[in-house]
Amino acid sequence: MTAATISGVIPLPYRVAGRREDTADTVTLELDRDGEGLPEFGPGQFAMLTAYGIGEVPISVSGSRGTRLIHTIRAVGAVTRALCATRSGDVIGVRGPFGTRWDVGAAAGHDVLVVAGGIGLAPLRPVVECLLADRRAYGHVAVLIGARRPGELLYPGDLRRWAAHVRVDVIVDRAEPGWRGRVGLVTGLIPAAGVDAGRAVAYVCGPEVMMRATARALVDRGVQAERVWLSLERAMRCGAGWCGHCQLGPLLICRDGPVVGYPVAEPLLTVREL
């Protein structure tokens, strides 16, 4: 059995080196590996994170710094609750990198729309950082963010930093006292984003219903469907293409996704319970 085979199956222990509570149910973990780590994760790819003795979940990479991995995790089940409850110094297991990447390079010379709903901002964070790292390679860049409530907005510090270089618009489903921003759906931010639809590339991640509506709105405004990219989610047990759980029609999301072009995703997302 080759080492590569084993590394696809056995989680490598990583140490929680940093932990930040983003919202009431969402935590960002910075993970360090003592010794040889996993291959570098590209934007959009995901890891299988193991809370030892509890289980394993797929979580997109929301950043990396050298060999350090950054994951933003929302506590929605037993495993994510256990991962969110880790403290600095705790050890969790990591497998990966799995899946397809956001092809940020393809947006060079284009206007760029980054549209996020809720925790969907986490997998898009590396996209924005890539854009900022080579800001002059791109045209107008707009980051459009929808959150359920102002208190659930991720990465406020990052948003302020990004806003110095790109347009950042935020909208919430429900306002709270003190909220003076916009209220509504993230699609409502598209008309004023200031991008030239004919030369725009879009990266979209959020709940499936939000991605359907966003992609359709973008195409309706003149963005070419081939330039709209979505990150899809399905159940996953292996990440490696042999557990069968993450099928969406012809796609194995762990292998052919999570980042999928809209022309491929569109006919699949419109079929109920596919």
Place this chain on the structure above:
Amino acid sequence: MRTAESAQLIDVTGLEVLFGVLHERGYTIVGPTVRDGTVTMAELDSATQLPWGWSADTGPGHYRLRQRADGAGFAHCAGPQSVKNFLHPPRARLWSTDRTADGIIATGPEPPTKRYALVGVHPCDVAALAVLDRVLAHGEHPDPVYTARRDGVLVVTAECTEPGATCFCASMGTGPAATGGYDLALTELVDGGHRFLIRPGSPAGADLLARLPTRPASPVDVAAADTAVERAAVTMPRRMPDGSLPELIAANRESPHWADVASRCLTCGNCTMACPTCFCVSTTDVTDLTGEHTERWRQWDSCFSVDFSYVHGGPVRASGASRYRQWISHKLGTWHEQFGMSGCVGCGRCIAWCPAGIDITREAAALAAPTPAGEPS
């Protein structure tokens, strides 16, 4: 090919010699045998354990053993199990870890203790093996449990001369003749003396054959074998509809027929357990009481379970109709896009072992049938 120049014969005692040579070489022999009212796959010590004189009558939701007078050993159609049970076991430990002073120490899957020789496997199941190879061994991340068990497996196929009523391998191009994927191929002949045409399909098979008490086959023997296998193909009662099954499936994602199947389907998952290519698994993590020792086990799962598609918020496929659609669409359609081949080999197990008697060939035919005039589509 059953060509005259390479054709040789062994008789029933020659099969016992084959068992002896395989044991001598360290193989654990897995083959068909009669157990629990079925012909099932099991570890065999002797060729006498093969299902001599047994056939099976099958139909939708029906399987009964039937004794036969000619003493044939391989005249049975697919039983409830396939070689999947041995190479892709229903339950396997993927790893275990222990938390020590030096950190977390992990151990991978246990290396297999046995090297299997699969004897008497019909061509449909040899084709199923190729499907499992493609899915579990030839992707970017090979499955270590399967590959460790699959490496070094020896396959002795028995061509099919007596298909069951649920068989449709001829229309799937996977049988009844053996066309590849084997080390040795047998064709059983019972008229004019019980004997087997035998031919090698690999150097390992040729090496084995050299150790067996063979005699040259006559043109009459070869012709008899050809006739027996051809007859199996033309008398096979079931078939898939003509045309491209992937296109048929893709065009029918929203067919009202799914609701019709769902009214009969119990979503029990029997078809997926009996299927020789259904590979889906789930994992379960367990600990001891200290929490210092953790293990990840994986077990077969079925797309018919509600939990199968669970993501935060609920299952993607809650209705029975969507789960049956997933199964048959994957098997006949999207498997091609995912793995470049069909997920169905036409063994008919899913038909025989469905408690509701749902017949995959009939459901496919219903999808392919033009909507009767006057009825809303």
